[in-house]
Amino acid sequence: MxxxxxxxxxxxxxxxxxxxxxxxxxxxxxxxSGECCYYGVYTDLKEHDKIMEMKDRIIKSMDDSQTTDTSKWFEAPEKDEDFESGIAVGTELHNGKCVFLDRQGFCTLQKIAYEDGEFKWKYKPLYCILFPIVIYxxxxxxxxxxxxxxxxxxxxxxxxxxxxxxxxxxxxxxxxxxxxxxxxxxxxxxxxxxxxxxxxxxxx
Ligand code: SF4
Ligand code: SF4
Incomplete structure (x- = not known):
C-alpha cells in the first residue's frame, strides 16, 4: 500500500x-482464460452460505471440468477481520482452477445470474467482483x-x-x-x- x-x-x-x-x-x-480464478478466492461466511443454498442451481450449470461434489467446494472456515462476518471461507481448487470456474474461463456463479436474468454479481463473492482491487x-x-x-x-x-x-x-x-x-x-x-x-x- x-x-x-x-x-x-x-x-x-x-x-x-x-x-x-x-x-x-x-x-x-x-x-x-480467467486466470485470476486459478487460485480460488476467500469468501465471507455469509457468501459461502448463500452459495451453498444455491448448490442445486449451480450444479445444473457446471461442466465436466468441475466437481458437483459440494463437500469439495470449500476449505474450512477461518477467522479474518477483513471479512464482514469476521470469518473467511476459501474456495477449493479442482482441475487447477477454482471449483466455480468452467472450462471456458467463466465463473458459474456469474453465469447462473445471467441465465436467470438476475443482476450479474448477485451470487459472486465480493473479492471476485473487486479484483484487481482488494480491501486490506x-x-x-x-x-x-x-x-x-x-x-x-x-x-x-x-x-x-x-x-x-x-x-x-x-x-x-x-x-x-x-x-x-x-x-x-x-x-x-x-x-x-x-x-x-x-x-x-x-x-x-
Ligand atoms: S483480472 Fe480480468 S483480465 Fe486479469 S485474469 Fe482476471 S478476468 Fe482476466
Ligand atoms: S468464485 Fe467465480 S469469480 Fe470467484 S474465483 Fe471462483 S470462479 Fe473466479
Missing amino acids: SEEINKQIKDYYIDPVIFTHKFVKSCDVCIC QDTITVDDEHLERMHYCNKSENQTSTIYDACKDELKYLLGEDGFKELELYREEYLSQNGLKERKFAEK
Missing part, C-alpha cells in the same frame, strides 16, 4: 495507487501480490488503462453512486496536487 492514505469514503480508506496503477482496458476471458485493513487498494501472477493483465504491453478507469462499475458497486462521486473528486484533487495528468495514465 502507498504511504499517502488519509482519505476516507464511507467505511473505507482510499489508497490513491488505484488512480495510477496501470491495467488492461477491460477483462477478456477469451484472452486470459479497511483500505481500498491494489492486490499487487495476486496481480503479479497474471500473464495477460499484468503485462505492461496490455496495460493501456488504469485500475480506476477499468473498474468504475466495481467501485460504484462498493461505494454506491454517492461514494463514487466523492472518489472522483478525490481523484481529481490527488492528480492535480501531484502534478499528474490523466493522459499520462491512459497511454502505454
